[in-house]
Structure formats: C-alpha cells, structure tokens
Amino acid sequence: MVSRLNPAWQRKSTSSSRLAEISARFLGTTQAATHRDDFCRAIPFLLDTPAQHWITDELGQILTQRGHPCTLCHPGEANPMEHSFRQAQAAEAPGSDEYCLLAVTCPATLLKYGVDHVVLLVPASLDGIRDAYQRIKLLSQHGAPDVGIVLVGPRDQHAAWRYFRKLAVGTLRYLDVPLLNLGFLPEQIGPGQDAEASHRHNFLARISERLLHSGFYSTLTMTTPRRNA
Amino acid sequence: MKLKIESAETPDREQLRSLLTEAAEQLTGTGTNILETRLRWDGQPLLLADANLHPVLVSFEPEHSEAALLNGLRGVEQLCNALPWINQVYEPLQQQQQPPKLVVVAREFPPGASAVLRLCPGLSLYRYRLFSVNGEIALWLEHLNPPPAMPAAQESAPRQDAAALPQEASNDILPPLSDAESAYFQQL
Numbered sequence: 001m002v003s004r005l006n007p008a009w010q011r012k013s014t015s016s017s018r019l020a021e022i023s024a025r026f027l028g029t030t031q032a033a034t035h036r037d038d039f040c041r042a043i044p045f046l047l048d049t050p051a052q053h054w055i056t057d058e059l060g061q062i063l064t065q066r067g068h069p070c071t072l073c074h075p076g077e078a079n080p081m082e083h084s085f086r087q088a089q090a091a092e093a094p095g096s097d098e099y100c101l102l103a104v105t106c107p108a109t110l111l112k113y114g115v116d117h118v119v120l121l122v123p124a125s126l127d128g129i130r131d132a133y134q135r136i137k138l139l140s141q142h143g144a145p146d147v148g149i150v151l152v153g154p155r156d157q158h159a160a161w162r163y164f165r166k167l168a169v170g171t172l173r174y175l176d177v178p179l180l181n182l183g184f185l186p187e188q189i190g191p192g193q194d195a196e197a198s199h200r201h202n203f204l205a206r207i208s209e210r211l212l213h214s215g216f217y218s219t220l221t222m223t224t225p226r227r228n229a
Numbered sequence: 230m231k232l233k234i235e236s237a238e239t240p241d242r243e244q245l246r247s248l249l250t251e252a253a254e255q256l257t258g259t260g261t262n263i264l265e266t267r268l269r270w271d272g273q274p275l276l277l278a279d280a281n282l283h284p285v286l287v288s289f290e291p292e293h294s295e296a297a298l299l300n301g302l303r304g305v306e307q308l309c310n311a312l313p314w315i316n317q318v319y320e321p322l323q324q325q326q327q328p329p330k331l332v333v334v335a336r337e338f339p340p341g342a343s344a345v346l347r348l349c350p351g352l353s354l355y356r357y358r359l360f361s362v363n364g365e366i367a368l369w370l371e372h373l374n375p376p377p378a379m380p381a382a383q384e385s386a387p388r389q390d391a392a393a394l395p396q397e398a399s400n401d402i403l404p405p406l407s408d409a410e411s412a413y414f415q416q417l
C-alpha cells in the first residue's frame with residue numbers, strides 16, 4: 001500500500017542544485033575536488049527582527065562545537081558583520097567552512113542570493129505567523145525555496161505545534177508550499193539569561209540536529225563571505 | 230520622577246474629540262491645520278488639512294469601530310461632492326482641490342476594513358488606547374496600515390510586476406492577503 005502523507009509534512013523533491021552537487025561529489029571525484037572551494041553551504045535565516053540575531057549566533061557556536069565549523073554573516077546590512085566560530089587551529093584554506101549562516105531581516109536580500117532553502121524565525125503570535133505567511137508568499141513568488149520554521153517564544157511545545165500547524169496548513173492551502181518544522185525556542189529562554197543557558201543550549205542543539213539531519217542548506221557558488229586575515 | 234502608568238476608562242465622544250484634536254499632527258503629520266473640530270455630519274468628524282493641502286476627515290468612535298468606518302466613508306463621499314465649496318471656505322486648502330483623505334480612529338480594527346483598505350489608498354486606520362500617566366490622561370495611537378509605498382502622484386499609475394523587482398522588495402512591501410487568507414489568519 002502506498003502511504004499518503006499530508007504534503008505539509010513531506011520534504012520537497014531534491015532541487016537541481018543539490019543534484020548537481022551530489023553528482024559532482026560522487027560521480028566525478030576529480031572535478032569535485034577541483035571545484036570544492038567554489039561552493040558554500042549556506043543556511044539562510046530570515047529573522048523577524050534584528051533582536052533575534054542571538055539565535056543565529058548561538059546556533060553557529062553549537063554547530064561549530066558539534067564539529068561543523070560555521071561562519072556567521074549578516075549580508076545586506078549597513079556594516080556587514082562576519083564572525084567565524086572556528087578555533088584558530090582549525091583555520092584552513094578558504095572554502096573549507098562547512099556552513100555559512102546567513103542572517104537577514106529582509107526577504108529582498110535572500111531573493112538577491114537566489115537561495116533554495118530558508119529558515120524563518122517566527123514569533124509565536126497570530127501577528128507573527130501572519131507576517132511569516134506574507135514573507136513566505138513573497139519568497140514563493142520568486143522561486144519557491146524550501147522553508148523551515150523555528151517558532152520563537154511559545155509557552156510550550158503544544159503551543160508551538162498549534163502555531164506551526166496554523167501556518168503550515170495556510171501555506172499549503174493557499175500557496176502550495178509545504179513547511180518543515182525545525183523546532184521551537186520557548187518563551188522562558190532568551191539572550192543574557194545565564195540561568196537558562198543550558199536549557200537554551202538544549203533547544204538550539206535540537207534545532208541544529210534537525211538542520212543537519214535534513215540537509216537543510218543552500219549551495220551557493222562563490223558567495224562565501226570574505227575572511228579576515 | 231516615577232511614572233505611574235495605568236489604563237484609563239473608555240472616554241466619551243467629546244473627551245476623545247478633544248484628545249484627537251490635540252494629537253492632530255500625529256494623525257496627518259507636521260504642518261497640519263485644524264479646519265473643523267465638529268462637522269455636522271454623521272459621527273461629527275474632525276476636518277483637517279495636511280501639509281500637502283489634502284482635506285482630511287477624521288472619523289472616530291469611542292466604542293463602535295464599524296460605525297467609525299461607515300460614518301467616515303459616508304463623510305468622504307459628502308466631502309468629495311462639496312470639494313469646491315470646502316476649498317472656497319477654508320483658506321488653508323489654498324483652492325488646490327486636492328482629493329480628500331480619510332482617517333478612522335477606533336478601539337479595534339473595524340470588521341471588513343482590510344478589503345476597504347486595499348481599495349482606498351487614502352484611508353488610514355488607527356487604533357487608540359487611553360492611559361493615565363501620573364494622573365494625566367494620555368492618548369496612544371497605533372497606525373494599523375502602513376502608509377502607501379508610492380507617492381500620491383503615482384497612485385493611479387499601473388503597478389510594476391513584483392517579479393521584476395526582487396531587489397527592491399523590502400520588509401515593508403509584502404504581498405497583500407486575499408480575503409480568504411485574511412479570514413484564515415483572523416484566529417488561531
């Protein structure tokens with residue numbers, strides 16, 4: 001019997017850029033080695049407000065601790081900020097970073113990069129998911145990237161699920177865009193609350209696991225941020 | 230000095246009128262002139278002139294947002310019909326015959342207003358709250374719809390295809406919601 005899952009919970013078919021990368025990596029070893037430095041594995045984050053930068057900052061640190069060196073980049077801002085979480089001894093040739101986290105607040109910046117994956121940080125409120133819906137609508141009009149959702153500030157996992165379900169059903173019904181649930185950060189945790197640091201770390205670690213497990217990244221060509229000497 | 234802020238009781242119509250008159254520049258920007266504080270039309274709205282010499286009708290209701298919107302729409306229709314006369318009577322308009330604008334102030338977002346907003350670029354909605362700050366009554370106004378992205382002179386020009394302008398799209402220019410989408414996101 002063929003199982004029929006609601007498309008909201010299914011991953012979209014593999015994009016052509018991902019297929020090209022897989023093909024280069026496994027079918028043409030020489031070519032892949034030659035071009036390795038040209039690729040950047042970017043995880044684009046669309047923030048609701050600049051105040052959410054702490055999430056991408058800490059996520060970058062966690063990914064680095066887990067053996068996936070990260071560079072954080074805030075493109076499209078007046079003073080683009082870059083920050084590498086790698087240890088000094090791990091500094092390698094340009095292009096060796098496993099991931100580059102792109103944190104932006106403006107959908108236009110993502111459209112400019114032509115990314116095929118986007119993680120939206122969505123405040124857990126009716127206004128928050130309505131705004132997120134409008135952003136997804138805008139993105140879907142320009143190339144329909146895979147969209148992952150992280151709910152920020154729900155009371156508990158049940159509330160997080162309710163908000164995610166509302167948004168996911170809406171995007172599927174009206175935009176034909178399925179969403180990937182990447183997790184949530186409950187209201188009790190936030191930046192600067194040292195007492196909650198381990199609690200916060202656990203939630204962020206769970207999100208990083210889901211990102212890695214689902215291979216949720218965009219492959220950008222030569223868009224790696226400039227490195228500091 | 231310590232600030233003691235508390236929410237205040239719903240004002241009566243005259244109290245709200247006087248607070249809105251004081252806050253006229255918050256509604257229509259600097260350079261606003263107050264033409265009438267009590268027009269003898271439904272809801273007895275305020276009539277202002279903004280810095281660009283547009284007559285601006287301010288329709289408000291302490292409680293009933295629907296009534297504020299409907300009275301305002303009715304008032305704008307009357308204002309359109311009376312535009313030559315209005316321009317003659319009120320000197321600050323300088324006989325420019327600019328089209329009128331409507332500002333609706335209510336406690337909540339009037340039902341059905343999102344559809345009207347899409348069709349009326351000259352309509353602005355404000356939600357108000359009253360606070361008591363150290364015993365003084367203060368009016369807090371929240372603009373519910375962003376100002377039109379295009380200047381008034383270009384309002385009648387055909388819109389450019391959004392697909393052609395990916396770099397120019399910004400946080401503030403998000404695609405509008407259809408009626409079905411708006412209804413869907415009304416509640417959790």
